[in-house]
Amino acid sequence: MLFKSMVLSNHEVSPGYYRMRVTAPPELLSASPGQFVMVKVRDSIDPLLRRPFGIFDIGVLPAAYDGGCEQVYLEMLYKVVGKGTAMMATLHNGDVLDFLAPLGNGFRMGNPQGEKVLVGGGIGLAPLYFLAKKLVENSKVRLFIGGRTREDILCVTEFERLGIETYVSTDDGTLGACGLVTEVMERHLTEDGGDKTIFSCGPMPMLQAVADIARRRSIACQVSLEAHMACGMGACLGCVVKGSEHGDSHPDYRCVCKEGPVFNFQQLMWV
Numbered sequence: 001m002l003f004k005s006m007v008l009s010n011h012e013v014s015p016g017y018y019r020m021r022v023t024a025p026p027e028l029l030s031a032s033p034g035q036f037v038m039v040k041v042r043d044s045i046d047p048l049l050r051r052p053f054g055i056f057d058i059g060v061l062p063a064a065y066d067g068g069c070e071q072v073y074l075e076m077l078y079k080v081v082g083k084g085t086a087m088m089a090t091l092h093n094g095d096v097l098d099f100l101a102p103l104g105n106g107f108r109m110g111n112p113q114g115e116k117v118l119v120g121g122g123i124g125l126a127p128l129y130f131l132a133k134k135l136v137e138n139s140k141v142r143l144f145i146g147g148r149t150r151e152d153i154l155c156v157t158e159f160e161r162l163g164i165e166t167y168v169s170t171d172d173g174t175l176g177a178c179g180l181v182t183e184v185m186e187r188h189l190t191e192d193g194g195d196k197t198i199f200s201c202g203p204m205p206m207l208q209a210v211a212d213i214a215r216r217r218s219i220a221c222q223v224s225l226e227a228h229m230a231c232g233m234g235a236c237l238g239c240v241v242k243g244s245e246h247g248d249s250h251p252d253y254r255c256v257c258k259e260g261p262v263f264n265f266q267q268l269m270w271v
């Protein structure tokens with residue numbers, strides 16, 4: 001669905017990281033956690049391509065907010081890394097953006113039995129909040145969040161407000177446990193047994209470590225990938241990753257925008 005949205009708020013939550021809330025059409029309420037949006041940052045040739053972002057949250061503002069009718073909103077959590085995101089960071093209340101959404105396949109909620117373990121690295125936390133909101137309705141949820149330093153740890157309070165047990169770690173020890181988020185998660189998995197599903201999003205080396213833990217411990221695991229995207233709709237093949245269906249010698253190729261961005265870890269070739 002193509003739609004135009006008005007910026008309702010856009011503020012820096014940590015140096016270089018922003019949280020933007022925009023208006024959204026009611027149809028977006030049917031989006032699933034893990035699906036993504038493509039944003040045309042500016043109504044001009046440069047930057048030409050839309051930029052993909054995870055859905056941090058979707059909700060409804062009460063009628064009083066808009067003088068009489070409820071307003072659906074969409075939130076994105078983003079890191080400024082280049083031209084498009086730098087432009088987004090300058091937007092204010094009332095500015096208009098062009099969206100293509102919702103896209104891709106999101107997380108599969110699966111069986112409500114068993115604990116849900118969320119693992120986010122840095123800005124990889126972005127799609128996990130919307131997921132957590134849905135999962136806590138029926139399941140016990142724990143969050144492991146890691147970053148290089150304390151400034152990469154975002155929105156912990158929001159997760160805690162959902163009643164989620166949250167474990168923070170940083171590579172340099174400036175916040176939470178010192179070390180990799182995957183090491184902290186594995187320590188906790190060792191301490192308690194039971195049925196679990198892992199949901200993860202973050203940098204590729206972190207996802208690789210998560211997939212390795214899931215394989216060794218026979219835990220169900222879904223990962224959300226980031227890839228360079230041009231069309232976001234399966235047309236340009238700019239986002240393909242290697243799949244595992246035919247083994248090492250003849251890898252199949254998976255389109256992250258159309259078949260993902262969420263995959264069962266066993267569908268992918270981890271090298």
Ligand SMILES: Cc1cc2nc3c(=O)[nH]c(=O)nc-3n(C[C@H](O)[C@H](O)[C@H](O)COP(=O)(O)OP(=O)(O)OC[C@H]3O[C@@H](n4cnc5c(N)ncnc54)[C@H](O)[C@@H]3O)c2cc1C
Pocket residue numbers: 036047051052053054055076077078079080081082083084085086123126127225226227228229261
């Ligand atoms: C499905 C999906 C969901 C995403 N969700 C989020 C999100 O919720 N929050 C967020 O901050 N970012 C997210 N990203 C990454 C985001 O799309 C890029 O950071 C953004 O497009 C960069 O645009 P730019 O114009 O600022 O940077 P550019 O000027 O285009 O690039 C700047 C630098 O960032 C790198 N880069 C650009 N795009 C990507 C990418 N897709 N993956 C890895 N590196 C990239 C480039 O190689 C370059 O080094 C997501 C990506 C995908 C594919």
Ligand code: FES
Pocket residue numbers: 228229230231232233234235236237238239240255256257258
């Ligand atoms: S971004 Fe074009 S096929 Fe995925």
